[in-house]
Amino acid sequence: MKRKWFTILILGTCLLLNTACSDQFLEEKRDYSVFGPEDIFKDPNQANAVFGSIYKKILGKYNSPLCGSDILMRQDQDNMGGANYMLTEELASGYPIGMTGNNKYKGVHHKTTKAGNHLGNPHYWNYGKNSTGNYNNFSKDVLFPSIYLINCFIDEIERYRTQYLDDTFWDRLKGQAIFARAWLYLDAVRLFGGVPYYSTSLEDTPSVDDRSPRMPIDSCIEKICADFQQAASLLPPKWDSENMGRFTSVAALAMISRVRLYAASPVFNASWDNPQSRRWKAALDAGLAAEQAANEAGYGTSVNDINAWDQMFYAYAAGSFNPEAIIMIPKNSNTMYDATYSNKWEKYIRPQAITSASGSGFPAPKQMIDLFPMKDGTRPVAGQNYDPLKFYRDRDPRFYRTFAFSGCEWPGTTKQLWLYVYKYGNEYRYTDGTPGDAGAQKKSKAIVWKMSDPTVAVGSEDYAGTDILEYRYAELLLNIAECYAATGNSGKCIEYLSRIRQRVGINSANNYGIGNPSNKYALIEACLYERRVELAYEGKRSWDMRRWLLYEGGAGFDPVLAGVDGKNYYNPENAWGLGWKLYDGQAGRANYSKTNNILTMLGLNRFSGTKHVGEIWGYDLSTPQPTESDPLQNNAAKLAVPHIKKNMTDAERNAAFDKLEAFYTSNSLVTQNAINAMGPKYGMDSGTSDSDKNWLFSWRGWYYVYPLHYDLYDASKGNTWLEQTVGWMVANANDGEQDGTYVYCTAE
Known part of the structure; x- marks a missing residue:
């Protein structure tokens, strides 16, 4: 037991x-x-x-x-x-298995x-x-x-x-x-x-x-x-x-x-x-x-x-x-x-090629792959210290414990994972084990294997006894760092962020790669960045996005007011700064706008009006293969790639990467945006209909704190004395006067 x-x-x-x-x-x-x-x-x-x-x-x-x-x-x-985790950059719509994109948040x-x-x-x-x-x-x-x-x-x-x-x-x-x-x-x-x-x-x-x-x-x-x-x-x-x-x-x-x-x-x-x-x-x-x-x-x-x-x-x-x-x-x-007393994480993250059961794991959006620091703790900048085509090179040690990619051996097994697409007839196939054309949809060149438990036997994923770490010591250190940042104490903030990185073996040069953030806002952003990396896929990100208003920065975001030619999609840049907003200049709140809001202060991009990007490795996608099975399964360069394990030394890992790149280049594999390479239905947040092709995440200002349900608030229920949450409407409409008097964001 x-x-x-x-x-x-x-x-x-x-x-x-x-x-x-x-x-x-x-x-x-x-x-x-x-x-x-x-x-x-x-x-x-x-x-x-x-x-x-x-x-x-x-x-x-x-x-x-x-x-x-x-x-x-x-x-x-x-x-x-x-699924609230789909409302962050960590996972795209459609995951885990059986979930679909929620049209309440589509563009x-x-x-x-x-x-x-x-x-x-x-x-x-x-x-x-x-x-x-x-x-x-x-x-x-x-x-x-x-x-x-x-x-x-x-x-x-x-x-x-x-x-x-x-x-x-x-x-x-x-x-x-x-x-x-x-x-x-x-x-x-x-x-x-x-x-x-x-x-x-x-x-x-x-x-x-x-x-x-x-x-x-x-x-x-x-x-x-x-x-x-x-x-x-x-x-x-x-x-x-x-x-x-x-x-x-x-x-x-x-x-x-x-x-x-x-x-x-x-x-x-x-x-x-x-x-x-x-x-x-x-x-x-x-x-x-x-x-x-x-x-x-x-x-x-x-x-x-x-x-x-x-x-x-x-x-x-x-x-x-x-x-x-x-x-x-x-x-x-x-x-x-x-x-229900078991941990189902292994069921969700193991792809079919590893488990021989239905599933494709958690494909990682490009936003997450490109997020993690480099080996020295500095942030990746394409064309400077980072090559997105060789995304696995010289990364933060946590990267190799968070993501698996082609050539990796799944913990606790001897199975090597491969993640690339090829064409069969007029459809596409994917090498993670999922069958048919649907198996190539919403995929990535990397999947999540963080928290994978090598002691869980293949076939036992439904009944894993791995305990869940709901609150880690690292989160406490990050909480303290953020408080120091918000109060302008840069020295103590960097000290606590450095402790997070020291624990995982990042070199101590230049404050463990953190550098010297120039002001309070840069310090806060550094704390939020470190939380994204250290606590990735642990169920914490959506709370951080809510409490810091990272979807639209408090400036408002309303697709209804930015529709395109009467069609079912909108211009996100025009939508930003429109509609109801929490920070409205009333009751001690600042009056944020499109050009001056929390995101602009912190130097961050808005999440509303974006979509998850799926990048894939593609093999000769213009040429249909004669058989449905992997055309490179017996390729000599592929067979020469050593199994890439979590606990490799840097030297062993780099030697394996050399072989992986030899396989990649000798077979003309190409890194491509899935939508551009194969069409909209293969994208992480996309599909074949007009509205799905133009799928954009559209979190609005009034979603940060939910309302009384209308069945409860309706006058006929006898609860007219209840205060509705500010910003919510009682009418079945998206525009017009906002209803609600209960204010949750208050000044001291």
Whole structure:
């Protein structure tokens, strides 16, 4: 069993549903179909099991770094208007398997938007369609029913703890429950803005006919941080081997750092550009406090070279302490249990040529391939220190642990991967093992293999027991670096960024390649850049893009106002700076424009109005091959390429690259844009219809924080006293007056 405590909790929860065992059950006048609170809370094992049901409820389906859980909706495939990881530069539409591009975000300029109807269930804090009179009913598996369950659990602990006299046990169980409550509220606030906050204190307990208003963001943040602080006071910094993976005091303090950082960022903080901002100061203090606690407990000690960096994701056995894992989601490989307790990452990332099962992995867009630093830490600049045709040469050590490409041997197997396209008849084929013409669509010259676990056998990808590192020590260092950047402390910012790079073996010259950013904005951009590299594909990027308004910089972006000749697409440059915008010059917010906004300050390009680019290796694409199989499968130059492994030395890797390039050049393989080489349907964000050919990502300003669902907000539901989120419309239209009075971005 991969995780003993987690398995016991789940089994214990199931036991609660069964008939109790008793030799005298016929004489006892009692219903044994269920246990009552007095049965549960006089037995620590049963109380533990009940918390297991809560844990399962909020984290049970968190089955990979990019596929979230039921209630904690961080990167869920079915929430947030589609797969949220597709809303970044990391992955294109169509991935993982079975996902398709979400037309709510396509560059179709006439797409209508009704307040909230782009957001899949669950809606807001309750299921709107059943909330005909009171939005606070507890009938559905969403935020407040879960909060209610947790609060009842905490109350029962206090009521029955005297029946089993072990204050340490009860305090730790209570601390885990409070931690879970704060985490739920954090994700709710990040997605929806202020919500009513119900804790177990008397002033927070709602009545049956409660009409609690939406709290200001600042108030929610303080409540969340107070919960995490209380959890920290009750929890140990580490657990023993039987309980590894439970929430800890270090994790609680680290979560305060995450909360404070989000609250200080532009999405919530109209004073973000003030180096004296009290929110940035609070975020810095929280980060430093968490770092001190982590260091004292022995966290952050394991990663001292690139191999240790790679192995932190999989090399720690059940019950052993992983110093990089501040929050770890335990997973179980035992197939007798529900598959939702397994980690599905290997299923998603392994291509068919490796697994002999359906799948093509995660092809990496050109934006990600070109992103990673060079070996010396400097950024790649085509024509200067970087050749995009030889993209694998002299890169940051993390590049070789994040991406696989032609010639690479998949970890834990002896299979060599090849990624190139050839023509067969009027169609194209791809060498990653996916069959037919569809197999050549949305492909890349590299795929993701970060966090690949070599101990997961081929055929066992559905039931991997690899634990998920939800919060790493590196994220804490990056949080602190960003706070120093925002407050203008360049020396300390560079110090913390350097620590990230020192851990992976980048040479120390010129501040580990970071250089000397010239001002506060350049420092912030350097921090966001390092997060893109260090935390790539770990489910963190979309949150960074939200909190820094990186889709359009706060200047507004509205395709409706920039349509092209009445067709279903738009001019993105014209759309930028139009429509509703969060930074509108009101209530202490700056008045950003197309030429002056967060993106222009940081020197970044907008994401809205762009698409993911797929570059491929192509073999003689103008000439159909006589057979459907790979025409180069027995090519001598190809067979001469050594298997390129993750842990090669630089000399071994470069020798293999020489052979790879000999194969490439001797067979006239060409690096090409997939759309240009084969047509629009082969592009990462493209297709054959007119609108799909012109597919452009079109995130708009009002998407940063979602609204009350229209079924809940509608006057006929009796909830007219609720404040709608600012920027959202009640009419089924894209233009005209914006509706909503609840403001989430406030000045200090």
